[in-house]
Amino acid sequence: MTLLTFRFAPSPNGELHLGHAYSALLNQQMAARAGRRLLLRIEDIDITRCTPEFEAGIFSDLKWLGLGWEEPARRQSEHFSEYKAVLDRLIAEELVYPAFMSRGEIRAFIVETEKRGRDWPRDPDGVPLYPSLDKALSMKERERRIAENIPFAWRLDVEAAMARMPGALSWVEFADETMAATHTVEAKPQAWGDVIVARRDIPTSYHLAVVVDDALQQVSHVVRGQDLYAATGVQRLLQQLLGLPPPLYFHHRLILGPDGRKLSKSLKDTGLAVLRQAGMSPQDVRRLVGL
Numbered sequence: 001m002t003l004l005t006f007r008f009a010p011s012p013n014g015e016l017h018l019g020h021a022y023s024a025l026l027n028q029q030m031a032a033r034a035g036r037r038l039l040l041r042i043e044d045i046d047i048t049r050c051t052p053e054f055e056a057g058i059f060s061d062l063k064w065l066g067l068g069w070e071e072p073a074r075r076q077s078e079h080f081s082e083y084k085a086v087l088d089r090l091i092a093e094e095l096v097y098p099a100f101m102s103r104g105e106i107r108a109f110i111v112e113t114e115k116r117g118r119d120w121p122r123d124p125d126g127v128p129l130y131p132s133l134d135k136a137l138s139m140k141e142r143e144r145r146i147a148e149n150i151p152f153a154w155r156l157d158v159e160a161a162m163a164r165m166p167g168a169l170s171w172v173e174f175a176d177e178t179m180a181a182t183h184t185v186e187a188k189p190q191a192w193g194d195v196i197v198a199r200r201d202i203p204t205s206y207h208l209a210v211v212v213d214d215a216l217q218q219v220s221h222v223v224r225g226q227d228l229y230a231a232t233g234v235q236r237l238l239q240q241l242l243g244l245p246p247p248l249y250f251h252h253r254l255i256l257g258p259d260g261r262k263l264s265k266s267l268k269d270t271g272l273a274v275l276r277q278a279g280m281s282p283q284d285v286r287r288l289v290g291l
């Protein structure tokens with residue numbers, strides 16, 4: 001029998017809030033039956049924003065909540081060479097290209113295009129798609145710019161990638177946390193355009209690291225917030241390109257703030273550390289998130 005494996009994968013770039021508590025506790029609840037595993041993964045590839053202090057806060061908040069996970073937790077920043085090997089495959093297969101446009105250049109290009117009366121497409125988060133002009137650069141020009149240390153990011157050529165798909169691309173989504181029923185969701189990675197899969201100095205991005213790790217850690221069930229629902233399309237595409245087995249997914253409801261908006265790490269009043277200091281118990285937190 002293959003074991004069912006769940007994971008909670010926070011990023012130590014801020015303090016955990018009630019939304020994280022819900023996600024972690026829901027993973028724990030779904031993994032609670034005998035033989036199911038729960039892993040903790042520290043997603044700290046953004047070495048400029050992630051800190052050891054935030055990581056220590058995650059461990060202490062989760063222990064306080066009563067979460068148990070298999071030790072040791074995987075820390076993504078310790079595995080850059082593994083992501084680099086996967087990135088090299090994508091480079092060799094010409095599925096990614098170095099993209100040199102700076103934020104300012106992207107903005108200027110879009111403003112110009114829209115001035116001519118053409119709406120520029122945006123991704124499901126509302127961010128304008130990358131204008132894939134650098135796809136046309138010759139190999140020689142790419143090499144010249146890289147040698148000159150011009151900043152760039154590796155972007156997925158989503159058109160080329162989709163052309164290699166044998167058929168429709170989809171994922172399996174649970175209807176609810178009972179895992180009694182599933183439905184199939186069509187993956188639409190094109191909605192995100194040519195996403196970043198690695199940076200010049202960091203050989204991965206969130207999408208690449210997440211699919212590599214979910215496969216490597218044999219994660220069978222990805223339970224995470226609804227805010228990552230549409231992004232699953234990009235991750236399904238990467239899994240398919242890399243020959244990785246897709247997990248099953250459940251994207252849970254989000255815990256909203258008093259203003260009805262998604263919680264963010266900058267909203268201190270719903271931070272677990274603050275609630276803890278204010279005398280709240282783990283039981284109070286469970287009640288607050290509806291568990």
Ligand code: GLU
Nearest residue numbers: 009010011043210224228
């Ligand atoms: N590290 C991501 C976050 O904190 C979650 C990734 C995932 O669950 O796939 O938002």
